[in-house]
Amino acid sequence: xxxxxxxxxxxKNVLTESNFNNYIFYSxxxxxxxxxxxxxxxQTVDANPKTFTVAHEQSVTPNFFAFCxxxxxxxxxxxxxxxxxxxYSSDGYGQFDVEVxxxxxxxxxxxxxxxxxxxxxxxxxxxxL
Amino acid sequence: xxxxxxxxxxGYNILTETNVNNLIFSSDYNxxxxxxxxxxxxxGNYADYYxxxxxVPPFFPATYWNRAEATVAHxxxxxxxxxxxxxxxxxxxxxxxxxxxxxxxxxxxxxxxxNYLYFTAVFNAEYSTGTYSFTYYYRIFKNNTGL
Numbered sequence: 595x596x597x598x599x600x601x602x603x604x605x606k607n608v609l610t611e612s613n614f615n616n617y618i619f620y621s622x623x624x625x626x627x628x629x630x631x632x633x634x635x636x637q638t639v640d641a642n643p644k645t646f647t648v649a650h651e652q653s654v655t656p657n658f659f660a661f662c663x664x665x666x667x668x669x670x671x672x673x674x675x676x677x678x679x680x681x682y683s684s685d686g687y688g689q690f691d692v693e694v695x696x697x698x699x700x701x702x703x704x705x706x707x708x709x710x711x712x713x714x715x716x717x718x719x720x721x722x723l
Numbered sequence: 724x725x726x727x728x729x730x731x732x733x734g735y736n737i738l739t740e741t742n743v744n745n746l747i748f749s750s751d752y753n754x755x756x757x758x759x760x761x762x763x764x765x766x767g768n769y770a771d772y773y774x775x776x777x778x779v780p781p782f783f784p785a786t787y788w789n790r791a792e793a794t795v796a797h798x799x800x801x802x803x804x805x806x807x808x809x810x811x812x813x814x815x816x817x818x819x820x821x822x823x824x825x826x827x828x829x830x831x832x833x834x835x836x837x838n839y840l841y842f843t844a845v846f847n848a849e850y851s852t853g854t855y856s857f858t859y860y861y862r863i864f865k866n867n868t869g870l
Binding site: 599619621622623624625626627628629631633659661663667668669670671673674675677679680681682683713715717720721 | 730732743744746747748749752753754755773774788790802804805806807818819828830832833834835836841843845847868869870
């Protein structure tokens with residue numbers, strides 16, 4: 595008999611529930627494990643573009659995700675322009691991009707006008723690209 | 724002795740397996756924890772455009788640039804790990820999403836702070852009257868980004 599460990603959401607019966615989304619944990623399914631995370635604070639974007647490099651110290655090119663906080667306090671996901679962006683406007687700070695290779699994470703920000711500071715949070719997940 | 728909870732994939736020994744990819748669960752590693760999911764519409768009036776580009780006959784019509792926004796209060800008190808998706812005519816794509824051709828373009832994105840998610844649509848259109856609506860989906864996790 596195959597044995598599993600299941601934790602259902604409140605009100606759901608672990609013995610009969612067939613919708614996977616109603617489980618908090620189900621040992622038949624992998625969990626997306628966070629291998630490492632890091633925070634870069636008060637990084638100054640003083641070139642266009644500006645690249646901040648972080649060694650990820652993984653043996654493979656890892657799955658990743660990241661967030662960037664612009665000076666207005668709004669947090670953006672990779673490939674985003676800042677919150678104030680709109681064409682034909684002089685508002686805005688720049689765009690946040692992320693790249694990865696076997697050695698490093700590269701956080702790339704554009705600087706259309708003045709220097710600005712950002713904070714960046716990144717996550718490394720299991721598996722490789 | 725440090726105690727752990729480990730569940731390996733079938734065929735792997737939890738006492739000796741060192742490759743995290745062969746584990747279903749390991750208490751050595753954090754995971755993303757769901758807080759909530761949802762859907763929201765960003766709506767507006769074409770008449771509220773903020774910029775217009777004049778027509779260049781015979782090929783280019785006048786276009787009107789719009790920016791609209793909707794917010795969702797997440798109530799966490801910190802900026803969470805989040806993801807956003809935008810619904811197109813025949814697809815759902817992770818934000819940010821850019822699209823365009825030689826006349827029309829659009830930019831759809833999702834942002835967060837310690838109180839809200841912000842869904843923004845920036846685009847141009849041929850219209851200066853009527854209404855528009857875009858649908859977004861989001862997932863919020865309880866993981867604190869520390870931002």
